Amino acid sequence: MSGGEQKPERYYVGVDVGTGSVRAALVDQSGVLLAFADQPIKKWEPQFNHHEQSSEDIWAACCVVTKKVVQGIDLNQIRGLGFDATCSLVVLDKQFRPLPVNHEEDSHRNVIMWLDHRAVSQVNRINETKHSVLQYVGGVMSVEMQAPKLLWLKENLRETCWDKAGHFFDLPDFLSWKATGVTARSLCSLVCKWTYSAERGWDDSFWKMIGLEDFVADNYSKIGNQVLPPGASLGNGLTPEAARDLGLLPGIAVAASLIDAHAGGLGVIGADVKGHGLVCEGQPVTSRLAVICGTSSCHMGISKDPIFVPGVWGPYFSAMVPGFWLNEGGQSVTGKLIDHMVEGHAAFPELQVKATARCQSVYAYLNSHLDLIKKAQPVGFLTVDLHVWPDFHGNRSPLADLTLKGMVTGLKLSQDLDDLAILYLATVQAIALGTRFIIEAMEAAGHSISTLFLCGGLSKNPLFVQMHADITGMPVVLSQEVESVLVGAAILGACASGDFASVQVQREFHSVIAIFRKQWQK
Ligand SMILES: Nc1ncnc2c1ncn2[C@@H]1O[C@H](COP(=O)(O)OP(=O)(O)O)[C@@H](O)[C@H]1O
Ligand SMILES: O=C(CO)[C@H](O)[C@H](O)COP(=O)(O)O
Known part of the structure; x- marks a missing residue:
């Protein structure tokens, strides 16, 4: 700027709580990530299909990573803070203390994780009601949503948990409460995982029909009766106590949160694709599918009007991009x-030794090993005799059948590194075929998708990305900013601070770094 004072830079902090770790980033006004930190979080599996975490452990990890990314920065320049997280269920008592979600009465473990499948009987009974709210979760409720888990707690831990509970939070909303003391819930979590309707609110008849009339009786105070759009500013911002914990200044704006997949969707779906020759250039954003690939993969497609896709969650109004309906395959x-x-294969120890010797990750090593053994054929052809059915934890979309199991066909007696590499490739291909299956279901119902936008940990694996391009036949776009989920979280903070008018930021905020196109024809 000539002749005048340079305006101080404005920064935003995004915090992303994934399944295995918590990440934070310091992001500037143009979406550039200036600092990054991550920290693993604890997980417990006390019995098969029971997955638990600790909200205190997660908050402590949020504090560690946030302190790291703001080191050396003038804290006055940090304008806003946004959280996203997995859609796990956090249980607190009336004084906001953790309550046990397990028979061992270990109150440290007060979070039922999103992938927990303990509430099978409960979700089956919920689905038998055929209640109209089920139309908005793909026709069948998933055991991974909150209603069956709440019913499980009532039926199994009545005295130790249910009767003492004061607050049930989706993890993203727990974090914003912890930062601000405000118990308002995000529209994103309530619509996507709790059957709340952006247009009609809670449906009393649903909760009464499934045996959770308790919530209706107390006007939904335990699960949320104040609902805000993602990015809305909460209360008076960061409390002095939370500011001390996080190493920030009290009063900075804190946003109503997003689920992690939705933050990733927001972080990539608006990317500026000008000049890359992509078919989606100049087309409505509804021709794009954001695929957020971490522990799970989530397929986020938006539309102007509601589209009902059997077996694909939604349609959810305004749950990701304001004013648009969202369908979420997964x-x-x-x-x-x-x-x-990979880790369960007999050749894994050998793989680890060889990858370490080359200072590579096991996946980078496997990818180069596949390149070596493919000879003249495209790498995808190495699996003509080996196939994986990937539903080891049931099928979320589009079959919506949690009873499905995984399968491998074409196994031989040998168990060397070549076998491991080919099994790994077949698994990646099976996942990409699953994405194609979901896209076909979405298109049959009315979506028109031309381009995929990938983010999440698996988007750092070029083989995973290439197989998605080969198998779906669509170009796959990666954003300049690899940690796009964190960009989504930071956008929330920018929105809460008032610096951005909406979470729908200008396309220039996220630019494209790489495009993977289909490499072979059948
Ligand atoms: N550089 C990489 N290459 C290959 N796979 C990766 C890489 N980084 C992360 N992953 C894979 O991504 C997954 C975790 O993604 P992440 O987005 O961190 O998950 P979450 O948000 O569920 O914690 C893991 O399965 C991991 O093996
Ligand atoms: O249900 C989901 C989003 O609606 C996700 O699968 C869940 O939040 C876990 O995310 P991740 O794989 O990133 O840990």
Whole structure:
């Protein structure tokens, strides 16, 4: 700027709580990520299909990573803070203390994780009601949503948990409460996981029909009766106590949160694609599908009018992009499945030794190993005799059948590194075929999708991205900013501060770094 004072830079902090770790980023006004930190979080699996976490452990990790990313920055320049998180269920008593969600009465473990499948009997009974709210979750409620888990707590932990409970939070809303003391819930969590309607609010008849009339009787105070759009500013901002914990100044704006997949969707779906020759250039944003690939994969497609896709969650109004309906397809375990297949193979110790010797991750090593053994054929052809059915944790979309199991066909007696590499490739291909299956269901119902926008941990794996391009036949776009989920969280903070008028930021905020196109024809 000539002749005048340079305006001080404005910064935003985004905090992303994934399944395995918490990440934070310091982001500037143009969406550039200036600092990044991550920290693992604890998980417990006390019995098969029971997955638990600790809200105190998660908050402590949020504090560690936030302090790290703001080191050396003038705290007065930090204008806003946004959180996103997995859609896990946090249980607190009337004084906001953690309550146990387990038979062992370990109150440290007060979070039922999103992938927990303990409430099978409860979700089956909920689905048998055929209540009209089910139309808005793809026709069938998933065991991973909150209503069946709440019913499980009432039926199984009546005295130790249910009767003492004062607050049930989706994890993203727990974090914004912890930062501000405001118990308002985000429209995103309530619409996507709790059957709330942006247009009609709670449906009393649903909760009465499934045996959770308690919530109606107390006017939904335990699950949320104040609902705000993602990015809305909460109360008076950061409380002095939370500011001390996080290493920030009290009073900075804190936003109503988003679920992690939705923050990723927001972080990539508006990318500026000008000049890349992509078919979606100049087309409505509804021709784009954001795919957020971490422990799970989530397929976020938006539309101007509601589209009912059997087996695909939604349509949800304004749950990700304001004014648009959202359909959310999903595969419950994708990153977790790849890790499971690779780490469980007899040749894994050998792989670890070889990858370490080359200072590579096991996945970078496997990708180069596949390149070596493919000879003249495209790498995808290495699996003509080996196939994986990827529903090791049930099928979220589009079959919506949690009883499905995984399958591998074409196994041989040998268990060397070549076999491991090919099994890994077949798993990645199975996941990409699952994405194609979801896209086909969405298109059959009325979506018209031409381009995929990927983010999340698996988007750092070029083989995973290429297989999505080969198998769907669509170009796959990666954003300049690899940590796009964190960009989504930071956008929330910018919106809460008033610096951005809406979470729908200008396209220039996120630019494209790489495009993967289909490499071979059948
Ligand atoms: N550089 C990488 N190459 C290959 N896979 C990766 C890479 N980084 C992360 N992943 C995979 O991504 C998954 C985790 O993604 P992430 O987005 O961190 O998950 P979450 O948000 O669920 O915690 C894991 O399965 C991990 O193996
Ligand atoms: O249900 C979801 C989003 O609606 C996600 O699967 C869940 O939040 C877990 O996310 P991640 O795989 O990033 O840990």
